Amino acid sequence: MPSTTAIIVAAGRGIRAGGAAPKQWQSLGGQTVLHRTVAAFARHPKIDQIVLVLHPDELDRWTDDSMTIVAGGATRQASVMAGLTAVTSDHVLIHDAARPLISAAVIDRVCAALDGAPGAAPALPVTDALWRGDSHVTGVQDREGLFRAQTPQGFHTNAIRAAHAGHTMPAADDVAVARAAGLDVAIVAGDEDNLKITHREDFARAEKLLREPMDIRLGNGYDVHRFGPGDHVMLCGVALPHGRGLQGHSDADVGMHAVTDAIYGALAQGDIGVHFPPSDPQWKGAESQIFLRHAVQLAAEMGFAISNIDCTLVCEYPKVGPHQAAMRAAMADIMGLEAGRISVKATTSERLGFTGREEGIAAIATAALVAK
Numbered sequence: 192m193p194s195t196t197a198i199i200v201a202a203g204r205g206i207r208a209g210g211a212a213p214k215q216w217q218s219l220g221g222q223t224v225l226h227r228t229v230a231a232f233a234r235h236p237k238i239d240q241i242v243l244v245l246h247p248d249e250l251d252r253w254t255d256d257s258m259t260i261v262a263g264g265a266t267r268q269a270s271v272m273a274g275l276t277a278v279t280s281d282h283v284l285i286h287d288a289a290r291p292l293i294s295a296a297v298i299d300r301v302c303a304a305l306d307g308a309p310g311a312a313p314a315l316p317v318t319d320a321l322w323r324g325d326s327h328v329t330g331v332q333d334r335e336g337l338f339r340a341q342t343p344q345g346f347h348t349n350a351i352r353a354a355h356a357g358h359t360m361p362a363a364d365d366v367a368v369a370r371a372a373g374l375d376v377a378i379v380a381g382d383e384d385n386l387k388i389t390h391r392e393d394f395a396r397a398e399k400l401l402r403e404p405m406d407i408r409l410g411n412g413y414d415v416h417r418f419g420p421g422d423h424v425m426l427c428g429v430a431l432p433h434g435r436g437l438q439g440h441s442d443a444d445v446g447m448h449a450v451t452d453a454i455y456g457a458l459a460q461g462d463i464g465v466h467f468p469p470s471d472p473q474w475k476g477a478e479s480q481i482f483l484r485h486a487v488q489l490a491a492e493m494g495f496a497i498s499n500i501d502c503t504l505v506c507e508y509p510k511v512g513p514h515q516a517a518m519r520a521a522m523a524d525i526m527g528l529e530a531g532r533i534s535v536k537a538t539t540s541e542r543l544g545f546t547g548r549e550e551g552i553a554a555i556a557t558a559a560l561v562a563k
């Protein structure tokens with residue numbers, strides 16, 4: 192079977208879409224456009240390598256080092272050429288970061304068509320009548336044989352590399368470059384949902400598509416760790432100075448454990464103990480972010496996005512309030528979510544029970560997951 196790389200071009204400025212940041216970094220249903228696009232390829236079984244082409248000023252914004260990061264150029268074409276330098280596979284799929292709703296079925300179709308042609312790309316036949324004109328119609332255009340081009344556009348790597356190297360004219364896409372070099376490009380069925388976020392209103396269209404169909408899973412998590420010797424406690428990824436520490440097999444981050452268990456619970460995949468048995472010495476003293484990252488990854492693999500998290504810490508001390516923002520930011524970073532979807536609260540138990548007697552800290556969490 193040929194190996195396949197996905198190049199995701201994400202170095203554009205998104206001028207037409209506007210907003211505080213280039214469109215690929217803006218939120219779409221709780222995740223950035225770019226994270227959604229990358230996730231679609233990362234979970235596809237035929238993709239062996241991902242090359243992410245970022246703007247030179249934004250190379251540090253992507254923190255997952257399992258991808259190859261390349262600096263893009265001033266045009267889409269230049270960004271694709273930069274991406275191609277990092278490709279090591281037989282076949283390559285070139286995709287716009289701005290098309291976050293790409294489906295596995297379209298990727299499959301492009302990959303399959305590359306068995307019979309050096310190039311293959313998804314497209315949709317034009318179904319509406321076409322006119323020429325400005326404010327008035329000046330003519331009509333035959334729609335027969337016209338298609339609306341989409342990405343990913345797939346190619347045999349050596350063929351598209353040579354095509355780009357010899358192409359000096361501006362080109363809207365890689366199929367244009369391939370055709371100019373004489374390559375045969377097969378058309379496969381595109382998908383109406385595979386829209387490109389180009390203008391502001393495309394965010395609303397994409398959000399609407401993401402909302403249907405709705406498969407929502409809720410999970411809860413509960414955890415307790417007792418106090419022991421120490422000078423700080425780890426809570427939701429933040430070290431809080433304290434006269435005692437929390438005891439546990441890992442770093443005893445009781446809040447992060449509750450959140451992790453809530454995600455496993457929503458997926459009906461047991462709890463931390465199932466995935467990271469306390470009897471296994473390799474998890475002794477482990478950072479709890481390992482567990483949370485695993486749960487988030489498992490959710491993605493099972494086709495779920497995390498919609499929001501709510502975690503309540505129950506303790507008299509340390510006081511959590513001053514650290515809430517840092518805790519939300521720490522978990523948002525680990526989970527690839529915006530902090531606005533993560534809530535961390537705290538309460539005392541009015542000096543009642545084991546938390547009231549300051550024997551330990553309890554945490555309870557809820558996770559809501561939505562099918563992607």
Ligand SMILES: Nc1ccn([C@@H]2O[C@H](COP(=O)(O)OP(=O)(O)OP(=O)(O)O)[C@@H](O)[C@H]2O)c(=O)n1
Nearest residue numbers: 200201202203204205206207265266270288289
């Ligand atoms: N120099 C560029 C220009 C575009 N792209 C990428 O090519 C894809 C399709 O381009 P387009 O939708 O035109 O994006 P922008 O160039 O960002 O948009 P605009 O023209 O509105 O500024 C996007 O994922 C974009 O990030 C790129 O990697 N490098």
Ligand SMILES: C[C@](O)(CO)[C@H](O)COP(=O)(O)O
Nearest residue numbers: 287340341342363364387389
């Ligand atoms: C590559 C592309 O997405 C194919 O539809 C498109 O040509 C690039 O975007 P633009 O809006 O034409 O700049």
